[in-house]
Amino acid sequence: xxxxxxxxxxxxxxxxxxxxxxxADLNDPTAKxxxxxxxxxxxxxxxxxxxxxxxxxxxxxxxxxxxxSVGLSVDDxxxxxxx
Amino acid sequence: MAAGLGFKTFTTGEVLTAADTxxxxxxxxxxxxxxxxxxxxxxxxxEGQACYLKDTDAVMTYSGSTWVAVGGTxxxxxxxxxxxxxxxxxxxxxxxxxxxxxxxxTTGTKALVSVSAVxxxxxxxxxxxxxxxxxxxxxxxxxxxxxxxxxxxWAAPGNFKNKQGATFLVTGLTAGSNTFTTQFKKGAGDVPxxxxxxxxxxxxxx
Numbered sequence: 001x002x003x004x005x006x007x008x009x010x011x012x013x014x015x016x017x018x019x020x021x022x023x024a025d026l027n028d029p030t031a032k033x034x035x036x037x038x039x040x041x042x043x044x045x046x047x048x049x050x051x052x053x054x055x056x057x058x059x060x061x062x063x064x065x066x067x068x069s070v071g072l073s074v075d076d077x078x079x080x081x082x083x
Numbered sequence: 084m085a086a087g088l089g090f091k092t093f094t095t096g097e098v099l100t101a102a103d104t105x106x107x108x109x110x111x112x113x114x115x116x117x118x119x120x121x122x123x124x125x126x127x128x129x130e131g132q133a134c135y136l137k138d139t140d141a142v143m144t145y146s147g148s149t150w151v152a153v154g155g156t157x158x159x160x161x162x163x164x165x166x167x168x169x170x171x172x173x174x175x176x177x178x179x180x181x182x183x184x185x186x187x188x189t190t191g192t193k194a195l196v197s198v199s200a201v202x203x204x205x206x207x208x209x210x211x212x213x214x215x216x217x218x219x220x221x222x223x224x225x226x227x228x229x230x231x232x233x234x235x236x237w238a239a240p241g242n243f244k245n246k247q248g249a250t251f252l253v254t255g256l257t258a259g260s261n262t263f264t265t266q267f268k269k270g271a272g273d274v275p276x277x278x279x280x281x282x283x284x285x286x287x288x289x
Contacts, residue, residue: 001181010206010274014173021174021268025181026206026276033181037174038266065208068242 002034002048009056010034017042017050085109086129112142118150160286162186164265169278171206177215177226177266184265184280187220191289192256196263199248200280202234207273211235214247215266216282221259226266235270246279258289 013034014022021037034051036042064074088106093099110132115121117138125132130147142153163186170180188194196216204210215231218224232249263284269275 010171010173019173019175021172021176021178023170023172023174023178023180025168025170027169035181037172037176037178039176039178040174059208061208068237 002044002051003031004034004051005030005032006051006054007056007058008032008034008051008054009058012057013050013054016054017046022047087131121150160188160190161284162188163281163283166265166280167278169201169203169205169276171274171276172267172269173274174268175270177213177217177231177268179264180267180277180280184282185262186282186284187260187262188284188286189259190221190256190261190284190286191258192254193287193289194253194256194261194263195250195285195287196230196253197248197250197283197285198232198265198281199246200265201244201246201278202236203244203276203278204236204242204273205276207275209237209272210243210275211270211272212275212277213268213270214277214280215268217264217266218253218256218261219264220262221257222255222261224253226268233270234275237272248281252287 008024008026010022010024020040020042023035023037025033034047036047067073067077085105087110091103091107112133112135114135114137115124117136121134121136128145130145132145133142135142143150144153164184166182166184168182170182172178172180198214198216200214202212211233213228213231213233215226217226230251230253232247234245234247236243263282265280265282267277
């Protein structure tokens, strides 16, 4: 199990390791726990090395996603603006 | 006690013998205060013989070696495991999470398995997530979609959080000590998270 305080994009990190699957407890930002999933051939050393060079990239939500987060759609917004 | 002879229709004037009395007339349901009184009165029970015990209100029959309650003894061995913390996986095949959730139950060949968890998309916008269970011990069964609850949610990160659950009848178990372990996977999209994870197993016998 690897423990890190780095920003982790789990899906991105998994892709960087060949998409064998990772599991994680990310609740403590100062001690994120990351392990290879059951059946994964990734070793702890490989995981730790990957974390060292990992630079998490988080996609910026689209306008549609931002609207959806408050229960609205683009069409709702257009209708409200009379467009 | 004589063995039961079955059923006989007596004819007018027929002499009632001791064998008739013991073999036919005494073959009803004998009523006793308890098993101790029964065993004292019936020292040589015969297969198929019946009794009623007043202390437990049980009708029992003799199997040839022991007294057995009619209808059998229903035993619902049960177990529950709960993990509160939210954890995640990027695996597209079933895997345990950082904190394992498992129960071990002595089962017959059938069990009812219920799994539930709060699914959320805290780490990504679009998520397809599954929660199932694997069986190990006396029986080995891998997790499968057929025995999993799933959720698909397209929403901005952190805007979906819903308790999902399902109950499955599992048959074909090898009777004995079986361990049921929660497992999880993602489908298309970002990584899901699972919190308040519960597994309940009820043994249904054979």
